[in-house]
Amino acid sequence: MSVSVLTVADRAGVSVSTVSRALRGVPGISAVTRKRVQEAADELGYVVSPSASRLATGRTRTIAVVVPLLSKWFFAEVIAAAGRVLSREGYDVLLTELSTPELRAEFFGSPRLHGRSDGALVVALQLTPEELATLGAQGQAVALVGSERAGASSVRVEDRIGGLAATRHLLNLGHERIAFLGIQESPGSPLGGVPPAERLLGYRDALAEAGLPADPALELGVENTVDDGVAAMASLLTMADPPTAVVAASDELAFGALSTLRGAGLDVPADFSVVGYDNHEFARVVGLTTIDHSVADQGRLAAEALVASLAGQPAAVGRIEPRLVVRGSTAPPRRLRVGS
Amino acid sequence: MSVSVLTVADRAGVSVSTVSRALRGVPGISAVTRKRVQEAADELGYVVSPSASRLATGRTRTIAVVVPLLSKWFFAEVIAAAGRVLSREGYDVLLTELSTPELRAEFFGSPRLHGRSDGALVVALQLTPEELATLGAQGQAVALVGSERAGASSVRVEDRIGGLAATRHLLNLGHERIAFLGIQESPGSPLGGVPPAERLLGYRDALAEAGLPADPALELGVENTVDDGVAAMASLLTMADPPTAVVAASDELAFGALSTLRGAGLDVPADFSVVGYDNHEFARVVGLTTIDHSVADQGRLAAEALVASLAGQPAAVGRIEPRLVVRGSTAPPRRLRVGS
DNA sequence: CGCCCTATCGCAAGCGCTTGCGAAAGGACT
DNA sequence: AGTCCTTTCGCAAGCGCTTGCGATAGGGCG
Incomplete structure (x- = not known):
């Protein structure tokens, strides 16, 4: 029925161990027998059983990719590249989406990766020390994106x-009241833990650099969705002394702001400048x-x-x-163009 | 070192076979011993080795999800739900992205799923009979999305x-020259094979239904990207007798058209109506x-x-x-509002 | 020409789990 | 009380591959 190493071994007139070594390129097999084995395997359409191989070696040659949300462009793009x-x-x-706190708790609460993967590529999740330890306990090498x-x-x-560059750009254009539309994770959201605060710091750096005061009223923190961008922008516009520009911590927020x-x-x-963050696939189209x-x-x-770390290299x-990336959503503030 | 069935068996004072059966809920084990085994397993932090289990049973309890492109919202959304x-x-x-013809050929050219998954969930790819047969030969149950x-x-x-409804909507608003922005896969694109032509057919149905002639010049076929939507819309506008509305075969094309x-x-x-197709996450924001x-x-x-089919049910x-979904991108043509 | 080394290969013991089959034990039944 | 089911388990044979170790056969060398 099924063709196994044994079948190939018989056909090639060698032992199973030779077949195994020959097919995997392990040294210690002469070129001629290696070729003979290879041919026998090809003729029989042999393909090694991953399960058996994994059981014997203890290595799965599988990487678990863990993301908070699959349907967000950013995550999909990262996964695709990885x-x-x-x-x-x-x-x-091996794909794993942890879209809710429950799923996350469940995932890290039990050794779900044990024997399934050699390593985990964790995207955006801000792992607690315990969560990281859990992965280690399951024998996983770990690589992080976003933390x-x-x-x-x-x-x-x-x-x-990045935050600095975005804000500087607006400052250079002559803006002086610049808002920051930050990402603030709500407790129920998938990311959990500390939001990426560095973009905000860069924003503040730029203001300080320009000798401008940091107005807390201009620093908003919302959920990272287009809808929240819409709402946040609306609230900015109703301010007594509204800004003339905004740097958004994500393109999605910027899209909402534009809307x-x-x-x-x-x-x-002309009336308002917007800078996003991500260079989302749609940013170009929108001219952001x-x-x-x-x-x-x-x-x-x-x-x-x-x-690399699975190959023995140290963590890097x-x-x-x-x-x-300058496109069409930024320009000098109106006062500079009509006024003086 | 590692805790295996044997460890649990010793601890619970039973045989390994009993442990195996008890833990998997196989009948033939008394409630008391089952409980004892379960406790022993818990105390030891035992977790079954997937590789060993798979080798012994021949089933992997893994599904390969195959998509042409990960970074497109549609595919990501489908994968997430699945x-x-x-x-x-x-x-x-088990995630597989076949983003190029080469990858696709390679994937279907060798039994890459053999022993790795019990079934394949193929999204959007228009499989050739040979490709489908290849999956079958690898013992995969198959489910298709988009074909x-x-x-x-x-x-x-x-x-x-869907195509009918989109076009009818415009007809009902009074439009009479309606273009169709269709998806036409180029040879190098990942999908390959026949594009989803039914939307176009629905468009034609609606026109016929309304007694309107089908103008081939109004039926465009382009790659499914925002950029191609941009270009296609531009070409429509340069027509001698341009349409007053367009139904796009995808929201991305519609986004391009809007741009x-x-x-x-x-x-x-007011000047031009646009109907998209997909209800993309951004469609709402754009008011499409x-x-x-x-x-x-x-x-x-x-x-x-x-x-279900893995559980023995017939293919369904x-x-x-x-x-x-009516939003703000459609309205009666201008002539109807200014004119009469 | 005899000896030791090296390059090749086969043996067999796992890796950890599943499962058909037989054994034992406890009741039900006559 | 003897017999026959049932229920509950244990035995042991795989599942298909990897790998340490020993065996064999040339080859080079003195």
Whole structure:
């Protein structure tokens, strides 16, 4: 029925051990027998049983990719990039979405990865020390995207620089009242833990650098959705002394802001400037000035770090430098153009 | 070191076979010993080795999810929904992205799923008979989203009805020259094979129904990207006798169309109406009238069909009825409002 | 020409779990 | 009280592969 090493061994006139070694390129097999085995295997359409191989070796050649939410462009993009290098390196990708606190608790509450994967590529989740330890206890090598932990590889985005660049851009254009639309995770949201606060710090850096006061009223924190962007922008517009520009901590928030501005009959960038963050696939179409942080590279680097650490290399941390992408959503404030 | 069935067996004072049966709920074990085994396992923190279990049973309790492109919202959404039911049913999700013709050929050219998964959930790919057969030869149960094949479960979207509804909506508003922005896969694109032509058919149905001639010049076929939507819309606007409305075969195309219209200084919907297709997460924000076809349900249904067929049920085909979602991108044509 | 080394390969013991079959024990039944 | 089911378990044979170790056969060397 099924063709196994034994079948191949018989056909090639060698032992199963020779077949195993020959097919995997293990040294100690002469070129001729290796070739003979290979041919026998090909003729029989032999393909090694992953289960058996995994049982015997204890290694699964599988990487678990863990994300909070699959349907967000950012995560999908990271996974796609990571998946490409993983499959190129011969690893299977085991996908896990932890979209609710319950799922997250359940996932980290039991050894769900035990014997299923050699490593975990965790995206965006801010792992508690216990959660990280749980992964370690399951024998997982760990690589992080969007956070850093001792003992795990990670790729770090210099978000502070990104926030700085975004804000500087607006300052250079002449804006003086610039709002910040930050991401504030609510307790029920999947990410959990500390939000990426560095972008906000960069924003403050820029203001300080320009000698401008930091107005707490201009720093908003909302859920990272287009809808929240819509609402936040609306609230900014109703301020007594509204800003003339906003830097959003994500493109989705920026999209929402743009929507509100357009709905209010305001012209972007003539009446109001918006800078996003992510360089979302739609940012270009919308003409959104934004911060690019090589999303795909984040996935790629994390995956590469993970396979490297599985190959015995020490944990590494890659760095990504965000860069400003100027498009049509930013311009000097109106007063500068009509006034003087 | 590692705790195995044997460890648990010793601890509970029973044989390994009893442990195995007790833990899996196999009948033939008394309640008391089952409980004793369970406790021993808990105390030891025992967790069964998937590899060993898979080797012994021949079943992997894993489903391979195959998509053309991960970073597209539609696919991510389908996967997410499918993943939720699969993990609920105790299946692991093995993710495979076939983003290029090369990857696709490679995937179907070798038994890459052999022994890795019990079934494959194939999204959007238009499988050739050979490709489908390859999956079958690897012992995979198959469920399809976005296509139908004999012998495989699938979920079918009544796209013809969707196309009809979209076009009817515009006709009812008084439009008479309505363009169709269709999806035409180029040879290098990941989907391959026949594009979803039913939406176009529905469009034609509606025109015929209204006694309107079908103008081939109004039927465009482009790659399914925002950029192509932008370009296609631009070409429509340069026509000698341009349409007053367009139904796009996808929301992404519609987004592109909207972008072009806005760039041309035209008002939507006053000057031009646009209907999309998908009910993309951003459609609501943009105020795009579109056709909703329960994307998440598609993933859910396909996954359910797949686990059902793995449980011995015959292949089933679920049906999804698209429905019109009216938002702000559609209105009567200008002539009807200014003119008479 | 004899000896030791090296390059190749086979033996067999696992890896940890599942499962058909037989054994034992306890009741029900006659 | 003897017999025959049932229920509950244990035995042991796999599942298909990997790998340490020993065996064999040339080859180089003195």
